[in-house]
Structure formats: C-alpha cells, structure tokens
Amino acid sequence: MPYHEFDCSKCLPERQKHAVVKGAGDNLTTALPLGYLNTIPGSISERGCAYCGAKHVIGTPMKDVIHMSHGPVGCTYDTWQTKRYISDNNNFQLKYTFATDVREKHIVFGAEAMLKQNIIEAFKACPDIKRMTIYQTCATALIGDDINAVAQEVMDEMPDVDIFVCNSPGFGGPSQSGGHHKINIAWINDKVGTVEPEITSDYVINYVGEYNIQGDQEVMLDYFTRMGIQVLSTFTGNGTYDGLRAMHRAHLNVLECARSAEYICNELRARYGIPRLDIDGFGFEPLAQSLRKIGMFFGIEDRAEAIIAEETARWKPELDWYKERLKGKKVCLWPGGSKLWHWAHAIEEEMGVKVVSVYTKFGHQGDMEKGIARCGEDALAIDDPNELEGLEAMERLKPDVIFTGKRPGEVAKKIGVPYLNAHAYHNGPWKGWEGWVRFARDIYNAIYSPIHQLALVDISKDEIATDRGFLTQRLLSDRTLAEEIRTSTRLREYTGTYDPIAALRKKNPPYFTPMAAAAE
Amino acid sequence: MNCELKPKDRIGTINPIFTCQPCGAQYASIGIEDCIGIVHGGQGCVMFVRLLISQHLKESFEIASSSVHEDGAVFGALDRVEEAVDVLLMRYPNVKVVPIITTCSTEVIGDDVDGVVTKLQDELLSVKYPDREVHLIPIHTPSFVGSMVTGYDVAVRDFVKYFSKKDKPSFKLNLITGWVNPGDVKELKHLLAEMQVDATVLFEIESFDSPLMPDKSAVSHGSTTIQDLVGTADAQGTIALNRYEGGQAAKWLQTRWDVPAIIGPTPIGIRNTDTFLRNVKEMTGKPIPESLVRERGIAIDAITDLAHMFLADKRVAIYGNPDLVIGLAEFCLDLEMKPKLLLLGDENAGYADDPRIAALKENVDYPMEIVTNADLFELEDRIKNGLELDLILGHSKGRFVAIDNNIPMLRVGFPTYDRAGMYRHPVVGYAGATWLAEQMANVIFTDMEYKKNKEWILNVW
Numbered sequence: 001m002p003y004h005e006f007d008c009s010k011c012l013p014e015r016q017k018h019a020v021v022k023g024a025g026d027n028l029t030t031a032l033p034l035g036y037l038n039t040i041p042g043s044i045s046e047r048g049c050a051y052c053g054a055k056h057v058i059g060t061p062m063k064d065v066i067h068m069s070h071g072p073v074g075c076t077y078d079t080w081q082t083k084r085y086i087s088d089n090n091n092f093q094l095k096y097t098f099a100t101d102v103r104e105k106h107i108v109f110g111a112e113a114m115l116k117q118n119i120i121e122a123f124k125a126c127p128d129i130k131r132m133t134i135y136q137t138c139a140t141a142l143i144g145d146d147i148n149a150v151a152q153e154v155m156d157e158m159p160d161v162d163i164f165v166c167n168s169p170g171f172g173g174p175s176q177s178g179g180h181h182k183i184n185i186a187w188i189n190d191k192v193g194t195v196e197p198e199i200t201s202d203y204v205i206n207y208v209g210e211y212n213i214q215g216d217q218e219v220m221l222d223y224f225t226r227m228g229i230q231v232l233s234t235f236t237g238n239g240t241y242d243g244l245r246a247m248h249r250a251h252l253n254v255l256e257c258a259r260s261a262e263y264i265c266n267e268l269r270a271r272y273g274i275p276r277l278d279i280d281g282f283g284f285e286p287l288a289q290s291l292r293k294i295g296m297f298f299g300i301e302d303r304a305e306a307i308i309a310e311e312t313a314r315w316k317p318e319l320d321w322y323k324e325r326l327k328g329k330k331v332c333l334w335p336g337g338s339k340l341w342h343w344a345h346a347i348e349e350e351m352g353v354k355v356v357s358v359y360t361k362f363g364h365q366g367d368m369e370k371g372i373a374r375c376g377e378d379a380l381a382i383d384d385p386n387e388l389e390g391l392e393a394m395e396r397l398k399p400d401v402i403f404t405g406k407r408p409g410e411v412a413k414k415i416g417v418p419y420l421n422a423h424a425y426h427n428g429p430w431k432g433w434e435g436w437v438r439f440a441r442d443i444y445n446a447i448y449s450p451i452h453q454l455a456l457v458d459i460s461k462d463e464i465a466t467d468r469g470f471l472t473q474r475l476l477s478d479r480t481l482a483e484e485i486r487t488s489t490r491l492r493e494y495t496g497t498y499d500p501i502a503a504l505r506k507k508n509p510p511y512f513t514p515m516a517a518a519a520e
Numbered sequence: 521m522n523c524e525l526k527p528k529d530r531i532g533t534i535n536p537i538f539t540c541q542p543c544g545a546q547y548a549s550i551g552i553e554d555c556i557g558i559v560h561g562g563q564g565c566v567m568f569v570r571l572l573i574s575q576h577l578k579e580s581f582e583i584a585s586s587s588v589h590e591d592g593a594v595f596g597a598l599d600r601v602e603e604a605v606d607v608l609l610m611r612y613p614n615v616k617v618v619p620i621i622t623t624c625s626t627e628v629i630g631d632d633v634d635g636v637v638t639k640l641q642d643e644l645l646s647v648k649y650p651d652r653e654v655h656l657i658p659i660h661t662p663s664f665v666g667s668m669v670t671g672y673d674v675a676v677r678d679f680v681k682y683f684s685k686k687d688k689p690s691f692k693l694n695l696i697t698g699w700v701n702p703g704d705v706k707e708l709k710h711l712l713a714e715m716q717v718d719a720t721v722l723f724e725i726e727s728f729d730s731p732l733m734p735d736k737s738a739v740s741h742g743s744t745t746i747q748d749l750v751g752t753a754d755a756q757g758t759i760a761l762n763r764y765e766g767g768q769a770a771k772w773l774q775t776r777w778d779v780p781a782i783i784g785p786t787p788i789g790i791r792n793t794d795t796f797l798r799n800v801k802e803m804t805g806k807p808i809p810e811s812l813v814r815e816r817g818i819a820i821d822a823i824t825d826l827a828h829m830f831l832a833d834k835r836v837a838i839y840g841n842p843d844l845v846i847g848l849a850e851f852c853l854d855l856e857m858k859p860k861l862l863l864l865g866d867e868n869a870g871y872a873d874d875p876r877i878a879a880l881k882e883n884v885d886y887p888m889e890i891v892t893n894a895d896l897f898e899l900e901d902r903i904k905n906g907l908e909l910d911l912i913l914g915h916s917k918g919r920f921v922a923i924d925n926n927i928p929m930l931r932v933g934f935p936t937y938d939r940a941g942m943y944r945h946p947v948v949g950y951a952g953a954t955w956l957a958e959q960m961a962n963v964i965f966t967d968m969e970y971k972k973n974k975e976w977i978l979n980v981w
Contacts, residue, residue, distance in 0.1 A: 011610040039587035042558060042604030043611075047587075049564030072624055072663035073533050074540025078568035081917060082575075095920045099533040103664050107628060118532035125534055125897060138562055138625035139664055142593065170562030171593040171625055387582060388611055407571050410580035415736040458734035 002031050004380055008388035012040060018383040020372070028369045033383045035365040038174050044387040046361045046408065049170030052079050053179025053362070055135040058260060059166060060097075061211045061237040062244070063087035066122050066129050068098035070115055070147055071137030075099070075170070084424040085211050087238045088218065088505055092129070098122050102139055112145050119154050123161055131241035132163045141169035162241070164191055175362035175384075177259070177337070184263035187235075187244065188271070192264075197246035201230035203298040206250040206268070209261030210281075212237025214428030215501035219435055220256075220281050222504055223291060227303040235261055248272045252297055254279050254290075259337035259367055281431035282339075282439075283346030284312060284319065311433035319350060321491040322440035325477040327352035329447055330397065333375075334385070334404040335422040337363040341370035343403075348376060351440050356397045359385045387411070401446050416456055418446040427498075434496050441494045448473035523884040525877055527867055527893040534897035535917070537839050537865030541661035543569045544671025544765075545621045547699060547934075550581050551723020551742035552679065552749075554616040558604045560586045560597070560633060561623030565663075576935035577702070577728050577943050579740040584608055588625060597626060598636045605640055605656065609649060616746060619657045619675065627662035634658045655746070657682045667866035669764050669841055672699050676722060677768040683749035686777055690754040693719040693804060694779065696769055698762025698786070699841055699934060700948065702729040707946035708761075708787075711797065714815075715806050720748045720755065722766070729944050753777040757803035761786050761796070761948070762843035764868060785876065786843040787948045788956070789851030790819060812950070819950040823855065823957045829981075830961050832856035834910040837899055839863035839918060840933035844947070846876045848913055848932065848956070855957060858886055860909065861902060863894035896921055903927070911960060928967035930959050 004019040020031045039045045048056075051069075056079035060067050069076040076099035087093060100118040102111050119132065134147055151163040168182040205224065210217045217237040224231050232250045233243035247253075253265045253276045265276040277297060279290035288308045295304030331353045333340055340358040347353050358371045359382040372381055380393060390408060394417055402412045402419045409419030420426050420442055430439040446452075450471040457464070478486050485491070497503070542559055546569050549557040559566045566585040574580050586592075586600040601620060608615060620633050637656045645654055659678045661671045676696060695712065697705060705726040712719045724743040731738050752758070752773055757780045760770035770781035782803065787796035793816075797808050834857045838845045842864045849859040864871060871877060871892055880888065891898050896918045903909065903925050912922050915933040922929035936942035945959075946952035969975040 008611055012607065038589055039563065039585075040603070040607055041586045041600045042584045042607035044556075044582055044584050044608075045563070045587065046567065047563045048567045049562040051562070052564045052568065068532075072540050073536040073538065073667075074543065074624075074663045075564065076533070077536045077539035077917070078543075078564065078572060080535075082568070082571060095535075095924075097535060099536055101531070101533040101536075104662070107624075107664050114531055121530050121532050122534065125530070125901075138593070138623070139628055142625060142628040169593070169625075170564045171588045172590055174587075174589060175563070405571070407574040407580050410574055410578065414580075414730075414732060414738050414740075416732070455732050456734055462734075 002026060003033075006389045006392050008392050012043070014040060015043075019389070020381050022372055022375065022377060022379050022381065024377055028372045031372055031381070032365065033368055033381055035360070035363060035368050035383045036174060036177060037384075039384060045384055046386070046405070047175040047384060048362070050168045050172035050176060050179035050182065051075055051135060051137055051170040053176030054166050054168035054183040055079060055179070056083070057176060057211070058180055058183045058236055059133050059135060060093050061085040061087075062133065062239050062241055063089050063093050064129060064131060065093065065241050066096070066098055066126055066132040067093060067135070068100065068118065068122060068132060069135045069137055070100045070111065070140045070145065071102050072139055073099040073101055075137045084214050084428070085237050086215060086501070087212065096126070107139060107143055110143065110145065111140060112150050115145065115147065115150050116154060119150070119163070123158065130161050132161065134163060134165045136165075136167040136169050138170045141167065164241070177362040177364065180260040181263050184261060185267065188264050188267045191245045192268070193245070193248045195242050195245035197232055197243070197249050199230065199249065201228060203227070203229040203300065204232055204250050205229055205252045205254045205294070206233045206235060206247045206274075207231050208235040208253050208255045208265055209257030210234055210237050211257075213423070214425050214430070215504070216281065216429045216431035216435065218501055218504050219429050219432035222507070223307055223432070226307055227291070227295065227300060229294070229298070235264060248274070250274055252277055252294070254294060256281060257338045259363055280342055280346075282342050283350055283436055284316065284433060285350065286346050287433065287436075288312070315433040315437050317490055317492050318437045318494050319440055321493055322437070322444050323350065323352045324481065324485050324491065325444060326440065326447070329353045329400040329443075330356045332357045332394065332397065332399040332402040332404070334359045334390070334402060334408070336361045336405075338367055339422055341367060341374050344371055345374035350436070351443065353443070355379055356399055357382065357393055359383070361385070391415070401443055416452075418449060418452055420446055429501065434500060437494050438496065444477065445473060448476045450476065521881055522886055523881045523888040523890065525871065525881065525890045525892065528891050528895065528898050533895045535895050537863060537895060537917070538667040538669060539569070539572070540624075540663035540668060541666050541671030541674070542621050542623050542663060543572065544668040544673070544699070545619065545659050545661045545675035546583050547573060547668070548672050548675035548679065548723060549583065549619050549621070550728075551725045551744050552617050553741060553743055553745050554614050555619070555742065556582045556584055556608060556612060556615050557619040557621050558584045558586055558601065558608065559621045559623060560601055560626045560631065561588055562625055563587050565623045572935055575937035577740070579728050579730060581728075581740050582612075593625060593629060596629060596631055598631050598633075601631075601633065601636050602640060602644065606644055606648070609652070609654060616653050617655050617657070619659050619679070621659045621661055621675070623661070624663035627660065633660070653746075655682065666868070669699070669866060670868070672765045673768050676766045677772055679749055680722070680752055680769040681772060683746060684753035684773060684777060685750050686753045687751075688754060689756065690751055691718065692751065692755045693717055693800065694722065694752050694755045694758035694770070694773065695719045696722045696758060696760040696762075696766035698760070698765035698843055700725075701943040701946070702726045703944045703946040704948045704952065707949040707951050710951075711812065711949050712800065714809055714811050715797065715800055715804070717800055717804050717806055720744075720751060722748070722752070722769070753779065755779050757782070759796070759799055759803065760784070763874065764842045764870070784843070786847035788844070788847030789854055789953050790816065790823070790950065791854055792847060792850060793949050793953065815950045819954040822954045826957050826961045827855045830964065831957070833858060834964065835860045835908060836911045836913060837861040837863070837907075837909050838912075839865070839894065839896065839899060839914040842868065842871065844933050846874070848947075849880065850876065851953065851956065860888055860907065861899065862888070862890040863896075863898055864890065864892045865894055867893040900925070911964060913960075926971070928963040930956075930963050932956070
C-alpha cells in the first residue's frame with residue numbers, strides 16, 4: 001500500500017495506515033486507508049459524537065417535530081443553529097430546541113419524572129406540534145433512564161401525540177457515524193409502518209439521506225414532481241414525521257447520502273421488499289444518470305429525458321463558463337463523510353479542477369473505496385484527519401481552495417487558502433443543475449477574490465503595484481484565457497437569483513405527504 | 521416592589537441562553553499561552569465548543585478530546601487521558617499547560633482525574649519528558665452543575681490556584697476580565713496604560729483578533745503566560761471585573777495569599793467605568809489622568825446627542841451572562857431607557873445576594889422582571905403575551921425572537937456570530953459606553969426606517 005506518513009504523525013505508528021497517495025495504476029485494492037476506527041485521544045481529530053450524528057445530522061432536519069434532548073443543556077445548545085437545514089414551514093426545527101436540563105440531583109435520583117414533566121410542558125408550549133423526538137445523551141444513558149417507557153406513558157395519556165426515542169449517547173462509537181446507524185434502525189423499528197399514506201401516483205418513492213441544506217431537497221423534489229413521482233417522505237430534510245412513518249408504502253427508496261442513511265434503505269429492502277436505488281444530486285452527469293435510473297425503474301424515461309434536456313440547455317453554458325476558468329485549480333475535498341465521493345469525480349469532470357486530496361472525518365472504508373476509485377492520480381486520501389495533518393497536507397499540496405467545515409476553514413484562511421463550507425455551503429443550494437452552477441460560481445469567487453490576491457502581498461518587502469485602483473475576479477481569471485473563450489457568446493456567467501428556493505416554493509405547494517395533511 | 525427576581529416556572533429549557541460548564545473552561549483555557557486543554561468526555565463536547573467559539577471569534581485554535589468511546593464509558597476511561605496527554609505532548613512540543621476538563625459522562629462514571637494526573641506526573645512526565653515543563657491541571661466541570669458561566673469561573677480559579685506562588689511583591693495589579701471579547705481586553709489595557717498601571721491580564725485574548733499575514737505565520741492564541749499566573753500571588757491587588765466570571769479566583773487569592781480583592785462592578789457604562797478607575801486608583805495610588813477625563817468627555821458628548829432625544833423611555837429586554845446583563849441594565853438606566861426584562865440563563869444562588877440586583881429591586885420605579893434559570897422561550901412567550909419592547913440586547917442564539925417579532929436587536933455577549941466583527945468592539949470602558957449607545961441608536965434608526973415609524977425625524981438631527 002502506498003501509505004503516506006505525515007511528519008507530524010511519525011510518533012503515532014497507528015496513524016500510518018490512515019493515509020495513502022494514489023499512484024499511477026493504483027486502485028482501491030492497492031491504495032486504501034483504514035477507516036472508522038477508534039479515534040486517537042489527544043490527536044485533535046475533527047470528529048463529533050454519536051449524539052450529534054443522531055440528533056443533529058439526521059433527527060433535527062425533520063420539520064414538524066419538537067426535538068428534545070434528555071440531558072444537561074450543553075448538548076442541545078451546542079448542536080443548535082449550527083447548520084443550514086431549512087424547511088418550508090418557517091424553519092421551526094432551526095428555531096426551536098428543547099433540553100430537559102438535567103441537574104446534579106437528577107443524576108443522583110434519576111431523571112425520568114422530570115422527563116415526563118418536560119414532555120408535557122413542551123407540547124403545551126407548542127400547541128400546534130403533536131410530534132416529538134427525544135434523544136438520549138451521555139449523562140442520561142449512564143444513569144440508565146428508561147426514556148422509551150416514559151414516552152410510552154405520555155403517549156398513552158395523550159393520544160394525539162406521537163413520540164420517537166433515539167438512544168444514541170455521545171460516547172457510542174468512534175464518531176457521529178454511530179449515531180447515524182442508531183437513529184436509522186430505531187426509526188424503522190419503532191415508527192415505519194405506523195401510518196398508512198394516501199397513494200396518489202403510480203410512482204412512489206422515499207427520498208432518503210437528503211437533509212435540505214440550503215434547499216437541496218426542494219430542488220430535487222421539483223424534478224421528482226415534474227416526473228409525476230409521489231415523494232412519500234424525505235429522510236429527513238424538510239421531511240415530516242408522519243410522512244416518515246409511512247415509508248413502507250414506497251415502491252422505491254432513492255438514496256442520496258449512503259453514509260448516513262443506507263441502513264434504513266437496507267432494512268426497508270429486507271423487511272418490506274422495497275428496492276434501493278443510489279442516486280446523486282450533485283453534478284450534471286451524475287444527476288442526469290440518477291433521474292434516468294429512476295425513470296427506467298418506473299418506465300418513465302421520457303419524463304426524465306425531458307427534464308435533463310431542459311435543465312442542461314438552460315445551465316450548461318453557465319457551468320462551462322466557470323469550467324474554463326477553473327481548469328487545473330487544485331482542490332482539497334475535505335468534507336465529513338460521503339461528499340468526498342459524491343464530488344470527487346464530478347468536480348474534476350465538470351468543473352475542470354484537480355482534486356489533490358480527499359479526506360473523511362467519519363466515513364467508513366466503503367466511502368474511501370468510492371473516493372479512491374473516483375479521484376485521480378497523486379491524490380492524498382486521509383481518514384480521520386487531525387489539525388496538524390491538515391496543515392501539513394495544505395503546505396505540501398498548496399491547494400487553490402479547500403472545501404471543509406467552518407473552523408478548519410479558519411485554519412486554511414491563515415495560510416492563505418480560501419475555503420468553502422462543505423457542510424452548510426456558501427451560497428447554496430448546490431444540488432440540481434442550477435445548484436451545481438452555484439457551486440462552481442462559489443469556487444470561482446473564492447479563488448479569484450481580489451482580496452485574496454492582496455493577502456499575499458508583503459508591503460514591507462514586495463513591489464507594490466500602483467497601476468490599478470481595483471481588480472475584479474474577471475480581470476484575474478481571464479488574464480491567461482484564450483481569446484475565443486473570453487469572448488465566447490455561448491458561455492455566460494451565472495444568471496440565477498440569490499434565493500432560488502423562494503421561487504420554487506411559489507411554484508410547488510408546501511411539501512406535505514397526503515397522510516400528514518390528512519392528520520392535521 | 522416594582523422589580524421582581526424569580527426563576528422561570530417551567531422545568532425544561534426551550535432555546536437555552538447558556539451552554540454547559542466545559543465550554544466555559546475551554547473559553548478560559550484558550551487565553552493561556554502554550555496551553556492546549558484536553559476535554560475528558562465524548563468528542564462532541566469539544567468539536568461543537570470549538571465550532572461555537574470559532575463562529576464567534578472567526579478564528580481557529582486548539583483544544584483536544586480524550587475521545588471517550590463506549591468501552592471507556594463502561595470500564596472507565598482514564599487510559600484515554602493518559603494516551604491523550606502523551607499524544608498531545610509528542611506532537612505539540614511547545615505545549616506546557618494542559619488542563620484536563622471533565623464533562624458529564626466522565627464525572628458520572630467517576631473517573632479519578634486527579635489521581636491520573638499524579639500518576640502521569642510520576643510516570644509519563646518524569647520518564648518520557650524529564651526536561652520539559654508540563655503542567656497538568658484537573659478542572660472539574662460536570663455539565664449538570666452550573667452553566668458555561670460557572671465553568672469559566674471554576675477554570676480561572678483552578679488555573680490561579682495551581683500556578684500562583686508567593687515570591688516578592690511585584691506592584692502589579694491582577695485584572696481578571698471575565699468572559700469578554702478581544703475588543704474589551706484592548707480597551708481595558710488602554711485604560712490601565714493611561715493610568716500607568718502595570719497589570720497582569722487574566723486572560724489576555726486580545727490576539728484572537730489576529731491578522732492574515734503575507735508570510736502565513738499568524739495563529740490565534742492566548743497571551744497569558746505561566747509567569748503571569750505564578751505572579752498573581754505577588755500582586756498588590758486583584759480586580760475581578762465580573763462577580764460570576766473570575767470572582768472565585770479573586771477571593772481565593774485574597775484568602776490564600778492576602779492579595780486584596782475588589783470584585784466588580786463590570787465597567788459597562790460611564791458610571792461603572794468611573795468606579796473601576798477609582799478602584800484602580802485606590803489599589804495602586806496612581807491618579808486618574810487628564811487624558812481619561814477627556815476620553816470620558818468624548819463618550820459623554822456622544823451619549824448626550826442620543827440619550828434624551830432617542831433612547832429615553834425605550835423598553836429593553838436583555839439576556840446573557842449575568843455580569844453583562846446587569847451592567848447593561850445599569851447603563852440603560854443611566855441612558856434614560858427602561859430595561860423591562862432581564863434573563864439570566866442559570867440559577868446561581870448568588871443572584872439573590874447580588875447588591876446590584878438588590879439596588880434594582882429597591883429603586884426601579886416601573887415594572888421590571890429579572891428571571892433566573894431563564895431560556896429564550898421566556899422572552900418570546902412574554903412578547904406574545906403583550907410585553908412591548910423597543911430593543912433587545914443579547915447574543916446571536918436569540919436572533920429569531922427579534923426577527924420573528926420585528927424587534928430591533930443589538931448583538932452583544934457570547935456568541936455573536938450573526939453580525940460582523942462584534943468581538944472587535946468593546947462594551948467596557950468609555951469607548952464601550954460610546955459604542956453601545958451609538959449602536960443601540962443605530963439599530964433603532966434602521967428599524968424606524970424599515971418600519972416607516974417616524975423615519976422622517978432623522979431629516980434633522
């Protein structure tokens with residue numbers, strides 16, 4: 001294996017098999033780092049916990065639900081308002097978060113009675129909301145509170161409410177990934193099959209592993225709607241609680257993020273015989289292929305082709321405008337889990353950039369397999385990277401831009417590397433045809449920022465250019481561009497609006513499954 | 521009595537004002553040079569706190585986790601601490617100070633962190649790092665006790681307790697800032713420099729407003745040194761600006777090393793800044809110079825342009841850290857405004873004995889509530905049930921209360937990630953008083969224009 005040893009990690013022999021450089025002719029059988037093993041304490045890993053994997057990543061994007069954490073306030077506070085999963089019901093799930101506020105006395109004497117009081121209180125505070133999820137935390141897992149029993153007791157007393165419990169304490173597993181698994185399994189065990197939906201189409205899907213970051217889900221929903229497909233539920237972005245209870249009636253599970261949500265698809269296949277189809281909403285070609293596959297499954301390829309033709313004609317000239325200007329730019333693709341393989345190939349093919357490194361914080365070896373398979377030669381692949389390795393990699397690779405989280409983005413900033421938020425996006429949505437152009441636009445704006453150019457000038461030593469009062473992205477990007485590309489009438493810059501989701505919502509009525517609407 | 525102090529009625533928390541103790545200890549730890557803390561617990565207790573602080577400061581910095589997984593939760597996780605210390609020391613050769621910050625999980629399972637520190641000193645440090653200065657400091661911050669405010673207070677006390685050592689009198693002043701911003705530290709240092717007072721600032725976080733340098737060399741880190749902490753025992757006095765964030769350390773220095781302590785008031789507004797300078801003068805014998813008379817005059821001049829024309833009678837709700845909230849309320853009263861609702865996010869038994877709260881209860885001549893153990897739903901609920909407000913002062917987590925109820929809001933406190941550069945501006949000192957008054961006026965002006973509410977009044981001013 002072409003393992004890559006970091007200078008900063010020479011003292012940690014167990015890190016040596018967590019990074020590889022893909023050489024000429026290498027494939028995933030010859031170049032594959034270890035993955036999803038216990039974190040090395042003190043390494044300043046970027047991993048989160050299993051509680052956040054369950055509550056923050058998967059649970060909370062559900063929009064019509066009181067999301068309550070049973071524990072001290074910190075877990076709740078810390079995972080609140082740190083993501084951009086919006087919804088079409090005025091963002092209830094972003095705005096409200098609930099903690100049972102466990103104190104020392106509860107640790108000593110138990111916190112079940114106060115949990116019950118909390119549940120009743122929360123429903124009273126939000127009289128329009130009749131659904132609740134409760135998340136265990138480290139503290140309440142350790143004192144052994146039986147949350148399920150308390151929830152059942154309340155449901156017996158309040159027949160109009162329904163409560164889902166997820167027991168995924170922070171220490172459960174090496175990273176947030178443990179929590180993804182636990183909430184997938186708990187949902188199918190406890191909630192799927194408890195609501196019968198109204199079927200309004202011959203083509204019925206669940207859209208799984210999609211979290212509506214900056215409106216991604218609503219973009220994709222528009223395509224499905226145009227194909228005449230009924231989307232029974234979205235797991236979980238902009239999804240409804242009752243819609244997700246009816247998942248068992250879909251004809252097909254369309255799976256986007258296989259890292260966080262393949263478990264429920266696999267269980268739906270095993271228990272209800274619903275096939276799983278993995279798709280990809282990022283990138284013109286992967287998205288076109290995805291809609292084609294769905295179309296083929298239902299025998300409505302023509303509808304898929306019509307959308308593909310329309311969207312490609314509308315947006316391809318804009319994507320290509322950016323592609324011409326991003327060619328050869330070096331990118332570190334450093335997301336959390338599955339985006340390393342969702343994006344690796346697509347951004348190289350369609351935006352012309354070169355992925356010089358991929359990493360994953362909580363991905364499994366399977367994610368690395370896909371990532372390695374899809375990235376080019378010389379790419380440095382890192383599993384569970386840490387602060388020093390990230391810095392060393394950036395110094396060695398000298399990327400033009402890095403896609404990562406907010407805080408690591410601040411690290412990159414200091415060494416002159418612009419960053420884009422891989423988790424929450426800069427100016428998304430980034431899914432869909434238009435979204436992909438927006439992504440390219442954001443990369444372009446990051447790389448060709450005039451301020452970024454100024455940041456690298458040392459006024460005490462360097463020659464200070466005095467011939468210009470300003471520069472623009474265009475002046476920087478087009479300097480070495482061929483005349484026919486610069487003046488091409490086919491290509492054009494992004495022409496969309498700041499918030500494309502607002503228009504979509506006017507076009508499509510707010511998304512509720514028929515059953516959820518009926519229950520209201 | 522017009523002003524009441526009472527806890528919220530509900531048992532649970534909807535939209536918390538504070539996070540938990542370990543966050544406070546982490547915020548204190550980043551103020552020390554060559555310090556990387558290890559938070560003993562699940563990884564989320566660090567990952568999210570780093571995200572939170574980096575959202576506020578728009579900077580990165582290091583804090584490590586002991587990464588407790590399932591086996592550790594079942595069988596004890598002290599081996600994770602041992603490994604974390606070793607890994608950290610191996611890879612960060614400059615690190616000297618390593619606070620080991622506990623969390624709810626490791627306090628519940630009863631990990632003996634103090635014991636493992638002794639063991640590490642005897643074994644790992646003396647065998648593997650015999651020539652290296654390393655300080656391991658247990659800091660107990662179970663999340664189910666207190667709040668981020670008490671966590672900060674505990675950590676400051678424990679750092680001071682660990683390092684302070686009597687040598688010879690230094691004629692320096694200990695200035696314990698409490699939970700403040702880089703801009704506040706800058707202003708406090710400025711005031712002391714004008715007074716020609718040499719002070720040890722705990723914790724010195726001014727450099728977290730750090731540059732992007734062409735040689736790519738800049739990193740954000742605290743600047744309080746081990747020497748600074750050791751020397752706190754020799755100081756001629758301690759001024760802790762905040763009663764609830766650093767007050768314990770000041771008391772401890774007084775009890776243990778006879779260093780006289782003055783705790784509070786938080787120098788927010790003209791009056792409290794006057795008191796602060798008077799306290800510095802008392803403690804050091806240094807006069808208040810003409811330059812500060814002039815600075816104070818500039819502030820009062822600016823405020824006079826605003827107070828009785830625009831700010832008078834404006835009804836305000838304030839939430840956040842207790843010393844900040846009380847200081848802001850006091851300043852608002854001086855500005856002729858009417859703080860109607862103060863929300864303190866925890867239930868510190870000390871609030872009932874706080875002389876500032878007693879003074880509010882005694883002297884406020886209109887209905888005012890001070891709610892302890894409060895959450896942001898208390899604010900929202902009162903607004904929905906008729907509380908009329910002209911302004912909200914608080915941190916970014918309450919942004920939707922302001923947005924959804926169309927109430928102008930000035931971001932102040934921690935965290936303030938939804939406005940640019942808030943950490944750069946002081947709220948303390950005369951500069952802070954000016955900034956606060958002007959920003960309050962400006963957000964009210966913007967709101968008047970947005971709502972077309974006597975927006976024409978600003979045609980002439």
